[in-house]
Amino acid sequence: MKYKLMTSTIASLMFVAGAAVAADPTPVSVSGGTIHFEGKLVNAACAVSTKSADQTVTLGQYRTASFTAIGNTTAQVPFSIVLNDCDPKVAATAAVAFSGQADNTNPNLLAVSSADNSTTATGVGIEILDNTSSPLKPDGATFSAKQSLVEGTNTLRFTARYKATAAATTPGQANADATFIMKYE
Template sequence: MRRELFSCFCGLLWSSSVWATDPLGTININLHGNVVDFSCTVNTADVDKTVDLGRWPTTQLLAAGDTTALVPFSLRLEGCPPGSVAILFTGTPASDVNLLALDDPAMAQTVAIELRKSDRSRLALGEASPTEEVDANGNVTLNFFANYRALASGVQPGVAKADAIFMINYN
């Protein structure tokens, strides 16, 4: 009896009615989407930030390397992923490529803008700032300073402004 059941079972396995040779049809499923980094947003008060470096007499910048007083500024980021962030500033470099060139050569002459870290040391263009920890709410404030720096003696008066772009590095 067992041998007959076994034979029947084997016959069913090999019969064409049990194993169809024709495909039932092809179904294509297109799956798509985007994978993006979890990114911070800039606090709305800091989106188009203007840092007023003040009004300085040329006597403050008599020789190459002379600087004006440091002016503090900060960038507040929100909705950041856990961890830490750093800022990297870019822009048009001056003849000293670590400094930010003024927007227009007809502006004040032989002057550039120097960016500084929160410890007041120079932050060169293209150099990442020290990292700051993101708080439990996803917020972080990064503090910086800026000042004018004479590139040579004979600084000429005029408007002295520049634009910097910053990128956020996540750690």
């Protein structure tokens, strides 16, 4: 009798334990992180394309021997700012000004720097030119030539290049950042 009682008790315990193991786990919620959403509503003739708002222009790699005199330049590298949903009835033209750290030797150029703790090139700056090949001082106030707007999408074209600020240059990274300001008239 004791044996049957013990066997049935063990069987019951195993059934209860098995049921506990087989039950669905209790849901757990934990903080997973943060997502930042950014944007802007503008009361303007156009909206800047998200692809143009944050872009990288690769100027390339050049030998220091290419810069033998102040004013030597590299090839112009094209880039553009795309405007969407333009309404020329609101404004007929658009112009752009760039703002960034100016070169100490030539304030018409962007100063170069390195993205990390590596060596920064010296003796060069970055020149931005508008669609008429006019240089744009990176002061946030020198605007490009006005470009006429059409209904819908418009592409404003620019170029950038390295320009020597000294007769001799030293190797290193030659990066720069600039923000841009739109003017509609």
